[in-house]
Amino acid sequence: MKVSFKVNGKSETVEVSADTPLLWVLRDTLGMTGTKFGCGKALCGACTVHLNGVAVRSCQTQIGAVAGQNVTTIEGLGGDHKVQRAWEALDVPQCGYCQPGQMMSASALLSMNKNPSDQDIDAFMSGNLCRCGTYPRIRAAIKAAAKMS
C-alpha cells in the first residue's frame, strides 16, 4: 500500500505492505539508518523515534498506523539538540549503537518533564538497554541537558 507521512518535517510517500514496521521503512526504504534494530519486540529501545512528539518503538509501529502523522528520528534532532550537546559534552556513547534510541527517549522525557529526578529518569529510560553500561553518563547527560536552553 501507499503510505504518506512526515519524517523530520519532510513529506514522504512509501509503497510497502501495511504491516511493515516503521523501523524498516526508515532504514531500508528511506535509507535513514540512524534508527537501530535491536530486538524486534520493543524490549530494548534501540529503535525509539517520536510519533507526534511521543517516544514509540518503531519496531512495533506498523507503517499503516503512521499515515498522515509526524515522525521524528535521530537525524531530525538536528545535531544541535540539547540532548545531543549534552551527550557530546559527556562523551556518553561507547559502541554507540543504542544511543540514538537513548537520545530519542531522553528528548521525549525532557519535552514532558523539564527537570527529571533520578526516579523520573529510571522510570522513563528503563526501556532503553545499553550493553556497554553507559547508564551513569546517560543519567548525568539528561540532567545536564535539562539545564541547557
Add this chain to the structure above:
Amino acid sequence: MEKIVKNEARRDFLKVSGSAAGGLALAFYLPTARMAQAADGGSPNAWVKIASDNTVTVMVARSEMGQDVYTSMPMLVAEELEVDINSVKVEFAPPAEVYINSLLGGQITGGSTSVRDGWEKLRKAGASARMMLVAAAADNWGVDASQCSAANGTIKGPGGKSATYGSVAAKAATMEVPKEVPLKPASQFKVVGNTKQKRLDTAAKVRGTAQFGIDTVVPGMKFAAVAMAPMIGGKIISYDDTRAKSMPGVHAVVEYSRGVAVVADSYWTAKKAVATLDPQYDAGPNADLDMTSLWSKMSDASNSAGAVFRESGNADAGLANAAKMITGEYRLPFQSHSPMEPQNTTAHVTADKAVIITPTQFQQLIPHVVGGAVGLKPEQVEVQTTFLGGGFGRRVEVDYAIDAAEISKAAGGIPVKMVWSREQDMMHDSYRPAGIYKFTAGVDANGKLQALKFKSTSPSISSRLFPSIVKDGIDPFAVEGIDNFPYMADAGLNFSYVMHDTGVQVGYWRGVSHNLNAVALECFIDELAKAAGADPIQYRIDMLDMGSTKHQWSGLSAGVPVGARMKRVLEEVRKKSGFGKRMPAGKGQGVAVMEGYNSVIAIVADVTVDSGYDVTIDKITTVVDGGTLVHPDQALAQIQGSINMGQGVGMISEITVKNGAVQQDNFDGYRAVRINETPKSMDVHFLKSDSTPGGLGEPATAVIVPALANAIHAACGKRVRTFPALPENVAAG
C-alpha cells in the same frame, strides 16, 4: 515443493598452527595482504597517511566496539607525529601483516590488548613518520634534519623556513625509514593522559551517522533473513518454500551450510517469507540436553583428576597438617554476549572476488574462511571493518561472515546484507562457559592459609578456536584469573583444570576466565577471612605474595606477582569506601581484588538484602591501578561499563538449555542491567602510575561479581554458591 538441505557438517574452519611463545601469543600467522599505499600524498608507514591538503589519516587496526580504540590509538600516533589529534581522520585498517596484534599473534581485537600492544608500536609509528617528514623538508632546504623541528603538522627550519606535512608527504614516503626512533619521556606528553580529550567518534554516534555493519548499503544490494535449527548442532532437514517464492519482492530462497535464507528487496519481506518456510529439524547430537543433565555430568567430571596447572610446596601434606579444613564450591552459568547490534554481514561474492563488509573483531581470519567457503583464494577476499555495535568477544567468531558469503554466492553472486533476528543472535552464540569451581583449604589455628587445592571443571574455548595453544589438557584461557594466584607463596598449592565439553558451544566472553576463576577465588578468600574472624581486606593484605616468581600460565596478565600493587589498591579502596564500618541490619560491604591484563583492581560493594533475598546495590567503590592512562576519561568509561556488565552476569543474567536449544531468545528472557538497576553511587579512583598501560576493557567485569557476593554474605549471612545471585540462589546459600 520440499527440499532437503545437504547433510553437511559445520566446517571446522579454524585450523591454526604454531605454538604459544612469549607468554600467550596465539601464533596465528596467516598470510596477509601487503599494505596498499595511499594514492594522494604519502604514507610514511602503514599507520599514517598524509594527503597533499594536509589531511592526516591514522589507520586503526583494531575494531571499535565501544572500548575507544578509535581515539586512544590515534592519540598514541599523534603524540609523536606532532599533529592535532582532533583534526586527524581515522580509518579502519584492512587485514595486513603489519597490523598483527603481537600480544595475540593475529589481527584480533580482544584480550584488553589494543593499547598495550600499541603503546610503543604506535608512538614509534608516529615518531618515525615525523622523522621522515622532517628529513624530506630538510632535504628540500639543503639543511640537516637536526636543524629542523616539527609541531602541529608543520616543519620549521633555519631562517624562518616552514613547510606543512602535506607539502612534503609524497617525498617523505620515499625517505629512509629511521632505524633509531627515540620517544618522548612521559613528562613531555601533551596528548597521552589528557583528561580533557574527547572521543573522536562521539559526534557521529550522537547524530546517528556512525556506520555500523547493519547500516551498510551497497549498490544493487538485497536483504537476507535466515532460518536455522534452534537446537545447538541441529540442522534443517526440510522446508517448504512455495509461499515464500510467491511473495512479491522475494528474489530467491537459497540453502547454505547451516540454514536456509530468503533474499528479498527488503529485510521485512525477507523476514516474513522466512516465517513461511515451515522448516523441519534434525535436533542433532544435543537433542536431550537440559540443565539438569548438564550439571549432573559436569559434577561427575569435577570428581575426576584434572590437569595440574599450578603447583608449589605440598598441598596434601599441608591439608593433612592443617588445624582446620574449609571447602567451598561455586557454580557459574553460561552467558550470552548479546551485543546490541545483532550479527550481520554484507557480502558480495562473484566468480573471482568477494567483498565482505562486517562488524568483526577478527578481520584477518575472514579472507581464509570465507575464501574456503566460497571457493576463492584468501587474496581474492576484501574485508572492510565497520563500527561494531558491541563485541564483548562475540565477533571474534566469524560464522556470520561465512553465512553471508555463502548466501551471496548461492543467490547468484549479488550483494546481500544478511541480518539475524535478536532471537537468532541469542540462540546461536558461543557462550561464556559454565563451570564448577571447588576449593579445599587447610588453615592454621589463626585461620591463616597453609594449603589450597583448587579444581575448575569447565569447557575449553581454545580447543575449538586455537587448538594449538591447548597443551597437556590445559587451555591457557581456562586457567587465567587464578593461575596468577596472588597469595601465600609458601603455602602448598595444587590447582587443576578438568576440561569438560557440555555440548554447548563456548566462546571468549569479556574477561574470559577471569569471570570464572577469579570470581570463585575471591568468594572463597572471603570465606577464609570470615572463618578466621578477620577483616577481609586485612586478611588479603597479610597473605599477599610480595615475591617475584613468574607464573607459568601468565596468559594476558602481568605474569609476575603483583603483591605490592594489590596492597595499594586494597588500602585505597578501604579508605575510599569506609570499609569495615558498622552496617545496619540487612546491609553489608564486600570486597574483591584481582590482577588481570596487567591492571589491578579492587572493588568494595555496599548492598542491602531484603527479607526476600532481593539485593539492592547501594554503592560501588572501585580503585584501579591501570598503569599509565592514555585516555583517562575513557579508561573511566571502560571501568563503569565493565562494572555494569559484571553486575548483570553476577546478579541477573543466565543462559540455560532445554531440549538442546537455548531457552532465552530475547531481552525478556535474558536479562541485562537497565538504568533503574544501575547503582546511583559509583566511585572510580585511578592510582597514579608511570608504568606501561594495563588493559582496562575487561578486568572489572570479573571483580565486581565477588565483591557483590561477599557483600550479600555480609548483609544476610548467605553465601552465593550458584550464580547469578537471584533471590532463590541467595536464599539457597
